[in-house]
Amino acid sequence: MSTPAVVVDDVSKKFRIYHERNQSLKSAVMRRRLSVHEDFWALKNVSLEVPASSTFALVGDNGSGKSTLLKCLAKILYPNSGKITTHGRMAALLEVGSGFHPELSGRENIYLNASILGMTRKEVERKFDEIVAFSGVEEFIDQPVKNYSSGMYVRLGFSVAINVDPEVLLVDEVLAVGDAAFQEKCAEKFAQFRREGRTVVVVSHSLGQLRNMSDHAVWLEHGQLKEVGPADVVIEKYLDSTRAGIRATEDGKVRWGSGEAVVDTVEVLDRNREQFDRVVPAGSQVVIRVRFTANERISNPVFAISLESADGTQLWTGNTREERLIVGSVEGSGAAELILDSLPLAPGEYTLTSTVYDETMQHVFDEVRGVARLNVGRGILTTSAGYLGMNTAWALTNENTQRIAQ
């Protein structure tokens, strides 16, 4: 195991909540004191290690101290006690485009902003074209940035920041900048970061995104460390804590929801609606049947199924609304069927999660995690590693091929 990228050792951070802060002379003299305050511990005895080359997520409710921790890592705030050690150059993406001077051109601002972030002139010169290309503001690069649209402004700021070339990158909720195309580029850049073995520490409320991109996570609650470990486990636990009415079923599955409609069973059937014999051959036609009971009249519920690999990676999620299936009103028991023409999975074990939502998908009636198991066996698809099985064929061309064959 290599040395961790960041070591946080027993860090506490105290804020003062001022009931009356006398920043002016008059009030200071009148009350004969500078302030009346109360201490608030934003972080308390937090210790953790961020392994090198990992993507490390910080999760927690608002006010749990995750942004404070990130700012402490970034050396913007200093802890009252404890120590933070960082190995390697660090860059923080807490806000983009701060420090731009509106009157200066995009070009001048790139140099300015990059030097604020700690780049040397030579580095900027080397990366200049890349930064401009990434931001997509080539035509306007010699215009004052005050004439930029807010999207261009943010994109330029982000491009500078992401090209700092850090070994440790701290990110706070800034993944959602720019239009869809730009977000795609950013996601690709982060993926590249991870492939290059850099460490990323990220704070986000978009847990789905976090689960996909991070491998380690820490859950903070009221400034204290609640859980640290593999990302999927920690994020699941955190998600569980935020759900009301969570309970375990008799056979140990986790379910939650308000219960107006419930999932009874989920079956994996073949094309004749018969049970498979032990395993489901890869590539075969599959019907996933969700049997449900509506305890009251519900109009237009949405049924969803998601598929996870044994290691917890989410592989697929789909629902009836997506396919514009109007369910109509339901009451009593019924079944929803998902028909797959060819199951595109590699042999292995998978689990299914089934959810019943209300019409808006904002409210969950019932969700049962791991409601059914899917054992995929060898079939007509090829796979040597990974999650997918595909219908493939190899072909080879080489100038010598024919001669050898002759």
Added chain:
Amino acid sequence: MSIVSELVDSRELVLNLVRREVKGKYKATALGQLWSLANPLTAMVIYTVVFAFIIRIQPEPGDPSGVDVFAVWLLCALLPWTFFTNVANGGMIAFVGNENLVKKVYFPRIALVVSNSIAWLYTWAIEMLVLLVVLLVIGANPLPWIPLVLVAMAFMWLFTTGISMMLSIANVYFRDTHHIMTVVLQLMFYLTPIVYPVSLVAEQSDRIGPLFGSVTVLDLYQLNPIGHFVEVFRNLLYDNRWPDLSTSMACVAWGVGTFAVGYWIFKRHEKGLAEAL
């Protein structure tokens, strides 16, 4: 020394920030950098009219240069003073005006303060260059004194930057600083021999006699460090002679001392900046 290595490490940042200040200030104006001369020139005209024509203050002609032009005599002291007030005012808003930056990005905080005073040093240098030309035209001989003027400017810069570091911090924790300084600077302007010669103060001081013990009004008056600096600039540029050794030493001591104290205060409080803003 840590201050030296800190500034060397962040020299590119400081340079870029200076560039931002200098370029940003007059961007989108037709006259550009020429505007920086407008303020001292207006002040020069006003003070010359009021103090030379109406109140009839007559400073001694330059000795040994023999120059006798009130406006130029005034400028030799007014330009350092303007530099001082500009840096002090800029230093006060170094953090308050860049709140977003300080709260969101880590960088050596001192760069903001130092770049402010370097940007104004640049402006001041241009003004001094213009003054130099004027001095040559009216018959003074400032050229041999240029190296010493540069040394004096360096110490003035140290002194001013030291003050600026203190004010930048003070204004974050105590926003009244800005308003207090408006009053203080106005007071200091008249407590510094800019629009009148020190000899007038010395005359009054002799007339009144010692205040307590052997302390005279002049002694108290000379506690003002900027007085020493303007004295040195006048000696070098207007009179074309060596300044008094005691005055020169006072400038060196004030320059180095203020800078050291300013830096010490700055270091003590810099870590709390993001929180206090």
